[in-house]
Amino acid sequence: MAAYETIYAIVRQIPVGKVATYGQVADLAHMPGRARLVGYALFRVAPNSDIPWHRVINAKGEISESPERYGSDYLQRSLLEAEGIQFTPHGKISLQDYRWIGQALLSQKT
DNA sequence: CTAATGACGTAGA
DNA sequence: ATCTACGCCATTA
Secondary structure (H helix, E strand, O other), rough: OOHHHHHHHHHOOOOOOOEEHHHHHHHOOOOOOHHHHHHHHHHHHHHOOOHHHHHHOOOOOOOOOHHHOOHHHHHHHHHHHHOOOEEEEOOEEEEHHHHHOHHHHHHHOO
16 A cells, blocks of 8 residues: 555556656656655566556656666666667657656646 | 665756 | 756655
8 A cells, every 4th residue: 555556557557659757657646746756666566567667767768777677677678669669879768759648737738 | 653765856067 | 968966755674
């Protein structure tokens, strides 16, 4: 039980071929500014879960890396490419093209 | 109860 | 464009 459940719910709503930033998920999860909690939540969820954690990236449009992930960042990139997401030569993702627009944000969108 | 942790975000230089 | 520093606060031991 935890606010993390909300985060998981948001991540599960990310459609294939799209990506969301931690801040994006945090905002949709009613936790603006708690991007760290989102990232930490995904760390706990682990790739064994049915949650598309690989569709969540940082605000820079890149995949976060951490020595504790044992190279799971490589796996994440592989999964994203499998969904048709392109990576720039710099190893980044075109956020403005693949950024998932949450339904709550659709109303806010100009 | 306290202490430590953490896949981030933003601002300033 | 890159780098540093601080804040954010739920979860776990």
